[in-house]
Amino acid sequence: MIEGIFVEGLIYGIMVLGVFISFRVLDFPDLTVDGSFPLGAALMAQCLLMGVNGWLALLVAFAGGVAAGVITSLIHNHLKVPNLLAGILTMTMLYSINIRILGNRANVPLLNQETILTQVTGRLTGIIPDDYILLVFFAVVTIVIKILLDLFFRTDLGMTIGAMGNNEQMVISQGVNPKTLKSIGLGISNGLVALSGAFAAQYLGFADVGLGQGIIISGLASVMIGEFLILKSNRIGVLTLCAVLGSICFYAVMYVGRYYGYVINMTPNDLNLIKGILIIVLLVMTQSKKLKKAAVRAVVKHD
Amino acid sequence: MIELKNVSMIFNQGTVNENQAISTINLNVREGDFITVIGSNGAGKSTLFNLIAGTITPTVGSIHLNDRNITRDPEYKRARYIGRIFQNPLLGTASNMSLEDNMMITYKKGFKWLKRSLNHSMREFFKSELVQLRMGLEDRMKENLALFSGGQRQALTLLMMVLSRPDLILLDEHTAALDPKNAEIVLELTNKFIAEYKLTAMMITHNMSHAIEYGNRLLMMDKGEIIFEAAGEEKKALTVEKLIDKFHQIRHKSFESDRTLLSEE
Ligand SMILES: Nc1ncnc2c1ncn2[C@@H]1O[C@H](COP(=O)(O)OP(=O)(O)OP(=O)(O)O)[C@@H](O)[C@H]1O
Ligand SMILES: [Mg+2]
Numbered sequence: 001m002i003e004g005i006f007v008e009g010l011i012y013g014i015m016v017l018g019v020f021i022s023f024r025v026l027d028f029p030d031l032t033v034d035g036s037f038p039l040g041a042a043l044m045a046q047c048l049l050m051g052v053n054g055w056l057a058l059l060v061a062f063a064g065g066v067a068a069g070v071i072t073s074l075i076h077n078h079l080k081v082p083n084l085l086a087g088i089l090t091m092t093m094l095y096s097i098n099i100r101i102l103g104n105r106a107n108v109p110l111l112n113q114e115t116i117l118t119q120v121t122g123r124l125t126g127i128i129p130d131d132y133i134l135l136v137f138f139a140v141v142t143i144v145i146k147i148l149l150d151l152f153f154r155t156d157l158g159m160t161i162g163a164m165g166n167n168e169q170m171v172i173s174q175g176v177n178p179k180t181l182k183s184i185g186l187g188i189s190n191g192l193v194a195l196s197g198a199f200a201a202q203y204l205g206f207a208d209v210g211l212g213q214g215i216i217i218s219g220l221a222s223v224m225i226g227e228f229l230i231l232k233s234n235r236i237g238v239l240t241l242c243a244v245l246g247s248i249c250f251y252a253v254m255y256v257g258r259y260y261g262y263v264i265n266m267t268p269n270d271l272n273l274i275k276g277i278l279i280i281v282l283l284v285m286t287q288s289k290k291l292k293k294a295a296v297r298a299v300v301k302h303d
Numbered sequence: 304m305i306e307l308k309n310v311s312m313i314f315n316q317g318t319v320n321e322n323q324a325i326s327t328i329n330l331n332v333r334e335g336d337f338i339t340v341i342g343s344n345g346a347g348k349s350t351l352f353n354l355i356a357g358t359i360t361p362t363v364g365s366i367h368l369n370d371r372n373i374t375r376d377p378e379y380k381r382a383r384y385i386g387r388i389f390q391n392p393l394l395g396t397a398s399n400m401s402l403e404d405n406m407m408i409t410y411k412k413g414f415k416w417l418k419r420s421l422n423h424s425m426r427e428f429f430k431s432e433l434v435q436l437r438m439g440l441e442d443r444m445k446e447n448l449a450l451f452s453g454g455q456r457q458a459l460t461l462l463m464m465v466l467s468r469p470d471l472i473l474l475d476e477h478t479a480a481l482d483p484k485n486a487e488i489v490l491e492l493t494n495k496f497i498a499e500y501k502l503t504a505m506m507i508t509h510n511m512s513h514a515i516e517y518g519n520r521l522l523m524m525d526k527g528e529i530i531f532e533a534a535g536e537e538k539k540a541l542t543v544e545k546l547i548d549k550f551h552q553i554r555h556k557s558f559e560s561d562r563t564l565l566s567e568e
Binding site for chain 2: 152154155156157158159160162163165166167169170171172173174175176177178180234
């Protein structure tokens with residue numbers, strides 16, 4: 001049971017990496033996530049029910065997420081819609097699309113379905129203690145994705161995307177169209193989110209249109225916790241590691257709240273409130289950290 | 304090389320906020336020109352640069368590069384042959400990245416692919432170029448640019464722009480936000496690079512003696528028009544006093560307000 005605490009953090013960690021890309025690298029507060037997460041879950045579930053190979057299904061889910069992100073970027077780029085609204089538009093449309101994908105149902109169970117997880121468990125039984133199979137599997141998956149992202153952001157293209165989030169004018173001055181970079185960035189971001197949704201559906205044993213509700217808040221809280229844990233760095237490898245660690249911490253806390261919250265008379269329905277408060281507290285804490293730093297700098301300057 | 308034909312720019316046309324920032328300007332920038340641009344606040348100097356760089360499209364008129372009409376080309380496309388430096392030193396580089404990453408991004412114009420070009424020989428090349436700035440930056444390749452001063456960042460932006468060999472460079476008061484010492488250094492570097500690499504340049508400045516000292520042509524702007532131009536020997540013979548007189552002759556405004564308009568220091 002104890003492994004469950006960390007497994008969720010790893011599965012959702014893939015989503016948190018996606019949120020990290022949009023919010024921190026691109027500086028684009030992208031709410032598409034609430035729709036692309038269940039999109040990944042729905043595509044995965046439907047593919048599995050249709051007998052598609054699990055790994056191929058993952059690819060389909062990823063591609064679906066990429067498409068969702070690109071659509072948000074196109075709405076923002078070409079209709080001059082503010083980024084928040086562009087994301088909300090796509091998210092809203094995805095709600096209907098997700099129900100369609102699930103065959104006009106809001107929930108599709110995958111209980112007796114062969115999934116990647118059942119395959120992996122079958123293959124690793126006896127090699128790794130049963131309780132730890134999923135933990136090891138998801139640790140490997142998330143770390144591989146993290147490393148691939150690090151490699152990507154160290155290429156010329158990846159670095160330029162990173163520069164755009166900080167300074168769009170610089171990218172324009174380099175003769176690169178920032179709209180293209182936004183599409184690529186949001187595509188990758190939502191692709192990862194959908195991938196995370198696809199894994200979550202298999203882990204939970206169902207796909208549900210409601211899976212994405214508030215996921216962006218969880219993602220953001222995880223990113224912020226990660227940033228709080230580790231000192232500021234400009235190395236992409238450290239930043240993505242922070243995101244994953246933040247996710248593990250956040251979902252561990254949520255897990256404890258869900259299963260042991262009754263001790264303090266808390267119900268699972270209180271979790272959304274807790275998440276919101278957590279973000280506010282983190283905001284206040286980072287704010288005061290920044291103020292302190294600014295104060296120190298002012299003193300140094302005076303000397 | 305770059306030619307503006309009957310260019311006018313009217314902001315918010317047809318509204319109460321209608322504002323004619325540029326009125327029928329004709330300008331031919333020839334290869335090798337170093338043009339200084341002076342004029343009071345709101346004269347339209349930055350707007351002129353925005354038009355040339357493609358940040359905005361003119362209401363009337365057209366812009367040509369070597370006889371090719373580029374009036375409708377977006378800014379990012381023109382940026383491949385037009386380099387630009389702003390007053391704000393933060394606009395040229397990314398604060399959240401290391402010096403070497405910044406240099407890698409700004410070294411080559413155009414879309415970047417999934418390649419990793421930053422390798423040992425690239426780093427050595429960057430270091431050897433940084434030496435020209437004489438700021439010791441070559442020993443700080445891995446440091447975050449947020450740690451660098453405005454002057455260092457502006458000098459770096461200048462160097463990287465020069466390395467990309469643009470057809471035209473636009474400098475919009477690029478030393479105005481720096482302290483006097485750094486401003487002097489960056490201006491000297493600018494002059495050195497323009498001469499060394501035979502660049503074509505336009506430079507906006509509020510400093511009239513700089514406008515006279517540097518370049519081979521001088522433009523004075525007021526209310527969206529080029530009201531006076533001097534080149535060659537005529538420019539060399541100019542003094543600050545003569546410039547103010549000139550402004551007075553043309554605009555019939557009192558001397559006192561001219562001084563504040565064309566601020567001297
Ligand atoms: N994007 C814009 N929208 C509306 N009006 C603008 C815009 N940009 C400039 N203007 C107006 O155009 C006029 C010229 O402005 P511009 O920035 O070109 O002046 P400038 O000569 O660069 O002045 P300064 O020396 O203060 O930099 C001003 O009246 C300004 O308010
Ligand atoms: Mg200006």
